[in-house]
Amino acid sequence: MSDKHLLSKTSFLKSVQCTKAFFLYKNHYNLKDPLPKEKQAVFNRGHQVGLLAQSLFPDGIDVSPTHVSKFNDSVKRTKELIEQGQKVIYEAAFVYDDVLIALDILVNEGGKWYAYEVKSSLKISAAYVMDAALQYYVLANCLPNLEDFYLVTMNANYVLQDELDVQALFKIKSVKTDAEKNTEFIKYHIQLAKNVIDKNVLPKVDIGEKCFTPYQCDFYGTCWKHEPTNNIFEFSGISKKQAQIWFEKGFKTVYYIPEEELSGNTKLMVQAYKNHTEIIDKPALQQFFKKIKYPVAFFDAEMYAPAIPQYKGTSPFEAMPFLFSWHSMANEKAIPQHNYFYQEENKYAGKALLDYLIAEAEKVNTILVFDTAQELKALSGVVKHFPEYKKTIDKLKNKFVDFSDVFTKLWYYHPQTKGSMSLKKIYESVFGKSIFDDLAIKSGLLASYKYDDYLKETDLFKKDELKNNLIDYCKTDTQAMYDLFVYLSMSIS
Ligand code: SF4
Numbered sequence: 001m002s003d004k005h006l007l008s009k010t011s012f013l014k015s016v017q018c019t020k021a022f023f024l025y026k027n028h029y030n031l032k033d034p035l036p037k038e039k040q041a042v043f044n045r046g047h048q049v050g051l052l053a054q055s056l057f058p059d060g061i062d063v064s065p066t067h068v069s070k071f072n073d074s075v076k077r078t079k080e081l082i083e084q085g086q087k088v089i090y091e092a093a094f095v096y097d098d099v100l101i102a103l104d105i106l107v108n109e110g111g112k113w114y115a116y117e118v119k120s121s122l123k124i125s126a127a128y129v130m131d132a133a134l135q136y137y138v139l140a141n142c143l144p145n146l147e148d149f150y151l152v153t154m155n156a157n158y159v160l161q162d163e164l165d166v167q168a169l170f171k172i173k174s175v176k177t178d179a180e181k182n183t184e185f186i187k188y189h190i191q192l193a194k195n196v197i198d199k200n201v202l203p204k205v206d207i208g209e210k211c212f213t214p215y216q217c218d219f220y221g222t223c224w225k226h227e228p229t230n231n232i233f234e235f236s237g238i239s240k241k242q243a244q245i246w247f248e249k250g251f252k253t254v255y256y257i258p259e260e261e262l263s264g265n266t267k268l269m270v271q272a273y274k275n276h277t278e279i280i281d282k283p284a285l286q287q288f289f290k291k292i293k294y295p296v297a298f299f300d301a302e303m304y305a306p307a308i309p310q311y312k313g314t315s316p317f318e319a320m321p322f323l324f325s326w327h328s329m330a331n332e333k334a335i336p337q338h339n340y341f342y343q344e345e346n347k348y349a350g351k352a353l354l355d356y357l358i359a360e361a362e363k364v365n366t367i368l369v370f371d372t373a374q375e376l377k378a379l380s381g382v383v384k385h386f387p388e389y390k391k392t393i394d395k396l397k398n399k400f401v402d403f404s405d406v407f408t409k410l411w412y413y414h415p416q417t418k419g420s421m422s423l424k425k426i427y428e429s430v431f432g433k434s435i436f437d438d439l440a441i442k443s444g445l446l447a448s449y450k451y452d453d454y455l456k457e458t459d460l461f462k463k464d465e466l467k468n469n470l471i472d473y474c475k476t477d478t479q480a481m482y483d484l485f486v487y488l489s490m491s492i493s
Contacts, residue, residue, distance in 0.1 A: 104116055295366075342467060368402050
């Protein structure tokens with residue numbers, strides 16, 4: 001069997017998503033989009049969680065290949081270890097029906113085999129079940145006495161005490177029945193993938209909803225580069241499902257959607273796009289600005305949500321603010337002053353950040369936040385650990401005004417956002433440039449991972465650089481809010 005014909009879990013899942021993506025993956029790997037930093041960070045976290053889960057079944061032997069091309073060594077070593085009576089094997093590798101799989105943990109108990117695949121997640125998704133079904137198909141045909149197949153996920157109810165309790169941190173659920181139900185589907189898609197390899201011709205596949213489901217395709221950049229920018233799928237205000245329906249009816253750009261097919265906010269957004277006009281609902285904006293009482297502050301928080309809880313009393317993926325950015329203005333004409341809170345030490349920021357927020361909030365009458373629900377949820381999460389702050393924080397919440405309402409309720413809408421409600425996209429559309437492009441960190445998700453790097457970094461210069469990058473990112477969020485706020489206040493005056 002040659003490498004060319006071998007299917008891996010990754011290539012198989014690509015073929016299920018799209019045969020063209022599979023062909024490109026096998027034959028033109030270099031056309032793959034660069035891996036976003038966020039995705040790389042997710043992989044790294046998955047790896048850490050996988051290593052920790054090995055301690056659920058200690059004394060195993062890891063047969064990971066020294067290089068991805070050396071998978072045959074892992075398959076051989078797995079076979080040898082099984083023959084020698086090894087009870088626990090990590091990254092056990094098998095090939096069946098030209099499909100190569102590596103299983104996180106394989107355990108023998110009483111002569112029967114139990115398979116465990118670890119996911120750095122609180123829930124079991126449909127994509128995880130599909131992963132498991134492929135692995136089960138291969139394993140069941142390689143190990144006659146395979147008894148069960150489990151997915152290992154993080155336990156949302158686990159609360160860290162003095163010591164990490166690995167047994168309680170993970171949840172183990174059998175997915176054998178679901179995997180068995182999918183056997184025919186798996187066989188069908190393996191054959192389909194093999195046909196694509198044998199035919200050796202790029203399959204003709206239309207772009208569509210599949211390019212985003214279950215994940216954005218790695219060949220999106222290549223495949224979509226000649227698509228018009230007003231492509232219906234690129235309009236965030238239209239769900240991918242709806243876009244697919246319209247695409248199949250021949251409405252390939254937003255210009256072609258008949259008026260009678262549209263309703264509500266989507267209709268207004270599409271009309272604005274077609275006419276190249278902003279929506280400015282002056283009475284609604286005036287009402288909004290009436291609520292703003294000076295001094296005001298623009299507030300944003302960054303969260304740290306480690307899969308493996310780091311601080312006593314916290315749970316897996318618990319969102320903990322570690323950085324606040326605060327731009328405040330004494331009056332309409334004042335130059336905004338910037339301030340921030342940053343948790344330097346590797347300990348739960350809790351009390352210190354609540355004290356900071358309360359002290360700053362006392363100096364202002366309105367706190368503008370982009371998407372209040374998310375920030376309030378995070379604050380409630382902190383207060384849960386310090387109930388003595390509840391009354392003060394509840395009172396302070398009355399000062400919060402959700403700036404994102406202006407955009408989600410279409411009191412103001414810029415056609416170039418194409419329905420996106422992201423602060424970054426709105427800023428770029430309104431001002432024709434981005435203030436985020438030159439930053440080392442450009443998303444909240446990456447900020448969360450970079451804070452983890454910051455906590456682990458021992459080189460003081462690198463640590464300082466990470467800290468400054470994080471503060472710059474959060475500061476740019478509140479700066480963007482301030483700039484938009486001034487722009488909108490001028491547009492109604
Ligand atoms: S971008 Fe879409 S059509 Fe192109 S390979 Fe990927 S899934 Fe297939």
